[in-house]
Amino acid sequence: MTNTFNKVTESIKNASAWQQKYREIMLLGKTLPVLPDVLKTDDALVPGCESKVWMFVEFDLTENTLVVIGDSDTRIVKGLLAVILALYNGLTPEQVVNKNAYEEFEKLGLISHLSASRGNGIKAMVDKIQTMAQHKLS
């Protein structure tokens, strides 16, 4: 898990300048599959974002691990989404609640993108993942 995440985000962490960082984020976004149009429903849309962000958070019942799928119409938000997916996908509920996205984003120098004021849906996504994991545990 953490290995995937580290591998995926290594280039972001090692970026020498902010320009390079954004370039790596956008490249990462390109690796995400495009969500089929049928799944891009209003229900899946994170409300109140300038960029469109669709997201699905589910638990795989047999494996008891998290499955997160998402897409965005902007390059940067899609890249950030890819970071979130790499961070949480495949984790058990216990692992999810112990994984602090804020710390990870801080380490990657991306913390400002996780503030509510950005209104880009990333924070909403993290909140939803954490709520679902906690629900699962209680």
Place this chain on the structure above:
Amino acid sequence: MTNTFNKVTESIKNASAWQQKYREIMLLGKTLPVLPDVLKTDDALVPGCESKVWMFVEFDLTENTLVVIGDSDTRIVKGLLAVILALYNGLTPEQVVNKNAYEEFEKLGLISHLSASRGNGIKAMVDKIQTMAQHKLS
């Protein structure tokens, strides 16, 4: 005219301290006749004042001079009213428009009582007197 005014306001002008000034103003107010209750109508009331101020501004048609009558339920405003009456009563329209109440109040150290923000009706009274005199002249 001006003689009456000077005589009436001399003690205010000569007051050594603000306490003395207010005492003279209130004494002056006491010399004003009390308006009969029948004249204290809502129409005669200056709107928007904390103190009640009734006023009548008319021209004596035979003499072509101003007649101002007024009363107030506060001592200080009534005293200020007496100053206004002494200033304008018996003047012709020409004399009224040439008589600047602001200058006179400035000289008496009472200018702050003539500001709109005081909401004591004195400014409204001066405005009404001036408007009527100007109307008479045009």
Place this chain on the structure above:
Amino acid sequence: MPALKFDINKIRNDFPTLNQTINGCPLVYLDSAATSQKPQSVIDTMTEFYTFQNANVHRGRHTLSDQATHLYEQVRDKIAQYFNVFSKEIVWTKGATEAINLVTNGLRNRLDENDTIVISVLEHHANIVPWQILSQQTGAKLVTLPLNQDGTLETEQCCEFIKQTKPSLLAITQASNTLGNITNLKPLIKAAKDEGSLVLVDGAQGAMHLKPDLRELNCDFYVCSSHKMLGPTGLGVLYGRYEELNALDIYQSGGEMIDKVYLTHSTYRPAPAKFETGTPNISGVLGFGAALDYLNKLDHAQMRQYEQKLFSYAAQELVKVEGITIYSNLSDNIGTLCFNLNDEHPYDLATLLDGYGVAVRSGHHCTQPLMTHLGVNGTLRASFSFYNTYDDVDIFINSLKKCIALLD
């Protein structure tokens, strides 16, 4: 961090306005019920915003806008914590008055002639006129709680009245702005909730002095104004229990409160956003944040204890002055002395007191029905706050005596 001991000398230095002279006398500011003075930190916060961070909030992709939005939303969290409620239950308004209007407007489609609204004769016009208008618009009856001749509410009698009336809504002040009397809210709210009423509390006077726990108070709506709580003008707070808040009809419309706008119709966001349209008073909100930080740094219990002692002293000294009638309840009061001298007009006394640098208010204090109830046209009002001193009281009383002599 341990609470600081209440140190009035230190506090005085935090309020620059208090350290000035009026007509050559040290200012004795006894008009905090009208508006509070501001600590330096509030002034500095606003200056800093306009100097370094000025930008519009929400939806901006650039750093300044992001910073401004972040700071702005933090203050919503702060006031929610202050009242022990959720951030999403806080709506920014331009003042307590607007907050009440937002609620009366939001209920318009839910009331008819079968409904009864209960208010009290003690209320500020802001908590009377909007209900009158709502009553005229909907046919709902508007009635008042029984009030003793001295301006106090008998708790039992009021609860009984509520039980009989079964109101749809009770709107009541936490403390009278004219008398300072504190309402015994809990039993009244309980009585109203037992009848299924909504309850709105006007906290304009109570929010700072009494720092209520709104969850515990159990009201549905609560309003207050920043400018009476050490904060800037042009900002108020509406708290609403979330379901009740979100159930209110929209008030003002325009940008930000919408989800989608088509030419024919629009869809709206959930509360609190649906009630917040237009560019907000950003600097006001940030300044209010600094005011809340200041209040939180004081130990509230100690502050309140100081206020109560100071008030008792002032009341005790005022009672001794010949010819004075006091209308305030002296035993349960936020710190306001409402009084008259014989049959003197309060205007005269207030004007003369100003000569001595003593700032009190005179008039009907936006409570004409209460004036009628007390049988007066107006009164003087000296309202104290935690930044006032025993010296203030002494100067006030001595000046009052000198003014009375002047009137002889």
Place this chain on the structure above:
Amino acid sequence: MPALKFDINKIRNDFPTLNQTINGCPLVYLDSAATSQKPQSVIDTMTEFYTFQNANVHRGRHTLSDQATHLYEQVRDKIAQYFNVFSKEIVWTKGATEAINLVTNGLRNRLDENDTIVISVLEHHANIVPWQILSQQTGAKLVTLPLNQDGTLETEQCCEFIKQTKPSLLAITQASNTLGNITNLKPLIKAAKDEGSLVLVDGAQGAMHLKPDLRELNCDFYVCSSHKMLGPTGLGVLYGRYEELNALDIYQSGGEMIDKVYLTHSTYRPAPAKFETGTPNISGVLGFGAALDYLNKLDHAQMRQYEQKLFSYAAQELVKVEGITIYSNLSDNIGTLCFNLNDEHPYDLATLLDGYGVAVRSGHHCTQPLMTHLGVNGTLRASFSFYNTYDDVDIFINSLKKCIALLD
């Protein structure tokens, strides 16, 4: 006093916010259409108020309150002079949005299904949604002026439309907040007045750049926001031709707007008082007074000339950038460039530009119907003001090119 020559270097020094760095780059603030920066004198005036004069306005007998009231009412005179109207025709609101809501609410009892309201597709949501709601409440028809595909209004066609429609009211923006396009108001207003329509002009974008003479413009209502005119947030202006203003139904109710309050009913004061209830944004008004003083010290014609030259230069440089589509009308514009890059999302470009210290806005700019009309989800918007420089333009264009390279 002779007008000062327009000296951009001197002006830059008056705006402290502009002299800072963002992400290590000098700030290039191109978001003045969202909110303007504030000159030092505005900040100082607010600080001074809270430091020395802080008191509530109106009805106070003490010196501080008297001073505050005096300063406060002076600003009403200043804005009236700025627009060449009477002071009693000015109502303080919390923003342009509230000012429009005050008017739509005030007309509610005067419209029915026989009435037609005309707006344009260019309008900010603040000048759409309140009319939609009024239309839903009264049955009045809401229609839009014909708009060219490029977002410009054809004057003749619009006048003809007004003649045909005979609207009861025309509500139109003086300049589009998204495109910057200036509306050719005079013929439209004349056409509307010829049909006996009321006319409301949304001056949020126009009030500072175009400094209209409202007597000459001959509209009935005009709204604007202090924060877009160098002043503080939380304050707006409603101008109304006196008879039309006073004829509007009351809006918010409470203290100050009343004459007499009885328990059963109340009587109200004449305009503007009847629309101003609650403690106003006193510091906001005083700060706005300083903003108007600042604007009056500039020679408006010279300031405007500078803005126009700067805009032309910016437009000329932007046009040259490959892949850019500009939506703004470049010949008659307050200073706003609305554009997109190929089919890139404006969010990405705005975020990257911020990396270079360039503050632009991205999104729908509270004009969703216009976005639909233009066939886009959102755009970038770079809005210039007289305190921007040619260097700002160069940095903007260079940074834009670097961002485009990053996106490749």
